[in-house]
Amino acid sequence: MTENKEQPVVQMRSITKRFLDVTANRNINFDIFAGEICALLGENGAGKTTLMNILFGYYTCDQGEIFIKGEKADLSSPKDAIARGVGMIHQHFTLVPSQSVLENIIIGTDSGRGFFLDLRSARDRLLEIQKRFGLQIDPEARVWTLSVGQQQKVEILKSLYREVDILIMDEPTAVLAPSETVELFKTLKHLAEEGRSVVFISHKLNEVMEISDRIVVLREGEVAAERKTGKTDVRELANLMVGRDLLERIEKKRITPGEPVVEIEGLTALNDKGLEAVKNLKLLVRKKEILGVAGVSGNGQTELSEVLFGLREPVKGSIKIGGRLLRAGSPVSAINLGMGRIPEDRIETGLLMELTVEENFILENHVSPGFHRSGLLSFNKIHQFSDHLIRGYGIKTAGRDAAARSLSGGNLQKLILARELSGEPTLVVASQPTRGLDVGAMEYIHKRLLQEKERGAGVIVISEDLDEIFTLCDRIVVMYEGRIMGDVPIGEASREQIGLWMSGVRK
């Protein structure tokens, strides 16, 4: 689509940005052309978001120049960027939940006559934009009532309302269901056809291949490569991103499962709204077996994992781990029965972000013998333990005293993994273990989970990512509306069948 002779609408020249002693962007040249979807690909911490935050005026670069539509731009705030037609939609939306769609869209614009708001003409304009781009949302709906996908549409509308023609989207699909992703892609393509430019920040290779016209790969703050999407493939991109050859396929050893490690019987649990989210569930996982729990999000997987973790009390049913009963609603019981727990909401549930790496390591076992004596923490042992885990799991950090907050997403997940696997658990329950992680971290976590299985643990992987389930698991169950729709060994599983089960169709 893009001709190289064509003048780019955005030129970023020799951009360098440092944060204390970390260089997030080093001497980056990056162009955006009219009418293209350009993917900015890279691992977490490669500098993608930083670069785009500079273009959006959110950060200022230490060195370098930006030209927008041929003019040199000194961007000191997002307002300056928007005035030049650059809009950015972050992963975390900036909407006011209690206000209507229309009110959210006109925030900060001059839509009024003097002192008074002029909602009517704003509404007309919004409806016209909606019609043009097929983004159907009731302007009067309160934002809190909308799904995440709809809220994203509001964000896009907000940008279009401000006449943005260079739209940056930071990992827009991370929060979306598959069907919502399809819709988003349609919208983005429509925008490009109209001559607008889209920058699509992502680390998901398949998506990038599907949506983009051109791909720029960042690695460790520098441009590693630039490719026309038609002239590359997933393997090449993965290698460019990581900077080394990835394993062809993770090796999965065939091991015969042993005795049961977890038996779930008649489990019924309510969700936060008081509705039955898990209904009379029965599951059994054996030693040396990885069970994958697939399903569209919101079908009871979260509640199931919370019950297992001891965070949610079931209304009925029993869970036995290694033959011993799990005390309902007790995280201590789950820990004592030897469950390694990887929560889906790592930062909210699994981590103490303000505390150090070491203080995160000892969250569960600071009361176990060896780590304390008569109420006092034994720091020598704890330091040894922490250094051992940092080395053993290759966690990239300034040291055990660094704040967890300073770690990248992949390293935070490694931190949790190290903590949860350090006690050689008999059962590992991993909920969305690689969501939001880059290829390198994902590969590592998969490898570790497979090692746990070989060691003799039973593993439950709850995931919405079918690729992950197929890569890791020996057996797949599909959850639909709180029940098990189907149960099949990996050898006999087909994607079509699993897909049907996920949508509630029983053959």
Added chain:
Amino acid sequence: MISIRIVKREPLPGWARILIPIAAIIVTLILSAIPILIAGGKLWKSYYFLFYGALGTRFNLLETFVKASPLIFTGLAVAFAFRAKFWNIGAEGQLLAGALAATWAGIYFTGVPGFMLLPIVMISGFLAGGLWASIPAILKTKLRVDDVVSTLLLNYVMIHIMGALLFGPLQQPGSSWPRSSEIIEAAKYPMLLSKSRFHLGIPLAFIAVLIILFINKKTIFGYQSKAVGVNIKAAHFGGINTTSVILLTALISGGLAGLAGVGELCAIQYRLIKDISPGYGYSGIVIAMLGNLHPVGVLFSSLFFSVIIVGAQTMSRMTGVPYYIAEVIQGMALMVMLVFLLFTEFRIRVLRK
């Protein structure tokens, strides 16, 4: 055109944390020149007498420590609670509870041997403050009652309980004033230095700083209470009994405030009066914030406050600047500190176009 913007900044190195309170105090003193000048004071003379009054003579210096003792206790109480995100605004009521229990023990426990009485008085003061603080903690953990509101309102409940007792069973026989009888001699804090009011409560306050520092840094409980403060959900996930951690935190916090009351009763007043605290519990909040919730920070900000409080009396006498300037300076110190803390996370950028 020049435009000014506030932008996020990169995290500050460790030494800045120590420098910031010091800088805040210097800026406070500079800003305090304005009200002093408005009040008609001569600047250098006023500051001279402010510091001379607090530090210039042996007696003044020791008085500064006397004033610091209750402030250290209430400051520690608030800082310790805030660290676990138990928003204890009720140190004032807990201080009164402590003073009340100490009065009761100090008047009626005449049967116990002399050397045993003081420890009993102190323990009952600690427990009374602690138990008073555990009411909002129970309400918070069991019924999710907002702790800011409940701790604050319980201050007034305690003020009225004390008032009722001072006009009732605790009133000094034959007196028509709201005051109790004097506690017996063995219940009084020993004076440690001659010709001064330098009493046992002062070294005790310093020891309390060390103990809290020790609890925070070295003990399982200190770790757990920090974890609860940082992320209660993750602490629960990690198997920490968050309810008992919050309760114990409240007990210790209230107990420290209670000890401030014991000190004022057993070393200064010797009898319970309605005005036993000029708001030490509320000053504790300011001191805890000024000290960045760190025990050593609390120690220094308490000393700074008592310098201002004690010194302002001399300044007022010598220069005619009203004594209330002390409170203005205290308020200013808090605001300057809050602004400085803001600048640890954000910085101002001036752009020329």
